[in-house]
Amino acid sequence: MRSLTGLIDEFRQGWQGISRPSLSFSIGFSIACLALSTTARWLLAMIRPDVYFTPYFPAVFFATALGGYRTGIATAVVGGGLGVAMNFGDAPSNFFPRAVLLAIYCIVSGLTIWGVEHYRSVASRQREISKRLIREEDYRKLVVDELQHRLKNKLSTVHAVLHQVLQNQPQVWASIDHRLRALAATDELITKVDGDGCDIKDLLLSELGPYGHVRFNLNGNRLLLPAKLAVSLALLFHELATNAGKYGAFSAERGMLQVSWSMIDDRLNIIWDETEGPAISAVGAPGFGTKLLESALGPFDGKTEISFLKSGVHCTMQCRVPKA
Template identity: 70%
Template sequence: MVKLVDEFRKGWQGVAPPSLGLSLVFAAACIALATLARWGLAHVRPDVYFTPYFPAVFFATAFGGFRIGILTAIVGGVLGVVLNFGDTVADHARFALMALYWAVCALTIWGVEHYRTMLVEQRRIAKRLIEEEDYRKLLVDELQHRLKNKLSTVHAVLHQVLHEQPQVWSRIDPRLRSLAATDDLISRIDNTGCDIRDLLISELGPYGHVRFTLNGDRLFLPAKLAVTLSLMFHELATNAGKYGAFSSPRGLLQVSWTVNDDRLTITWDETEGPTVDKVSAPGFGTKLLKSALSAFDGKTEISYLKTGLHCIMQCRIPQKG
């Protein structure tokens, strides 16, 4: 009994096609209910012969398919002619109504079957997309694991090679740790999000906490926006370490942010760094900074001032959920 109920539930929801036997039983039940309704209506209108069978055809087709629908329509038409509730008898008018009834049933069956076909196709596409998403997640997790292992191997090899050159190692080690921290952070916040202050501290911490100041209230970032900003902060911090404030002993960085309604504005100000004499052609990092926030109705403005790089990032904060 439980198995039968489960098969009926799956067939009704369109998860799996029901068996022929269950479809026939369901169609017979629909016809029986329609005939009972016709008997009740006969006390008011004895000339209602076929109308109660339209719902039976609709539900039988929706549950069992067009073949079951056609069979239900034929049986309903025959019962509409043969069964008499009252003193009425079959005449030419009733046969004409039966032909009209079958024509309407044909349209009903075609429409329901068309909908069922679309539903099956949508379920197939949804299942394939879910399988592809699961495979993508598995692949990304594996790539993250391999990347982490490779970065650890590079870190160990460089430490072994440069253990007699502490000055060189002291400049390389924070960068490698920053890369590792970024990878771990992106993996960790991918489904949860994080606070913007924690995000910035994770990115800028390897360069020394006395080299930067953060100004702004606590602000929780949704996962997708947090991942995007983590990539942008990492790019800006890397450039600051190579060419900007963090490459100079006296260089400083100030990051501030404000929120107005649902708009977030982040200001990145570098001072006391090397003077920018010539700006090279835009590379991948610059393109990333320029386009990353477009998905959040945002933009990025970068200026190379005498005091250092000045960057303003503006975007919309997505609503939770």
């Protein structure tokens, strides 16, 4: 004999349309619905003896919802037969009124069965679509993870090849090495949010963290940067942070950095402000870092302005944040 848990689980799956219940379960459920409806009809007969078929509508609905249209049709036929054959109380025995009520009962029951079955078919299609989308999403994640893994391996390979080629040119290697590491760190952040980009605050913390969290303040709301913009800003932040570590605020004992950002419509405004750093006596010829600062935000309709003040470097960055 089946356990109560098994019966409840079969009822749940049948009611939700996950699977059809067994024939015996459907018949038993239909008989229970008819019995309850007949009991309700007997009770109603104390008030209205001429109620013949109305109590059987719920039985038709629930039997169809659980067992399908075949069970619903069988329940409707049996309910109609009970309504014709059984009398409770002082119900009138006129044939014509009961025949009219039987016709209305058949029409309403047919519409009920059609409506419930149509809903079950729509719900079943939606579940199939949902399952297919879930499978496609899982496959997409698998492909993206594999692609990110291969890109990471390629970046490591490029890093190793350049190190081998430039091992006799330490100055050139030093200028390339930290930039490749900055790109790798940014890729890691982008990967954490499924390739959609990364938060600007996380990007700054990743770049500025090695200098000590007490050396800088970050002011601004959470902002998810698209992947391409995140890579460009990561390079800019890296250049500025490296400059601050060598010559600016981070090279002085009391030096501080404050980075603020805000959004106005689709424009991002970033202010990089160093204080208490060493005095800047002279500015050399523009190098790769300076050229990068000037051109990196060009694809995003942006620009960078840098000023060498007595208190330290002051840099403003403006760009358009592409829509996701």
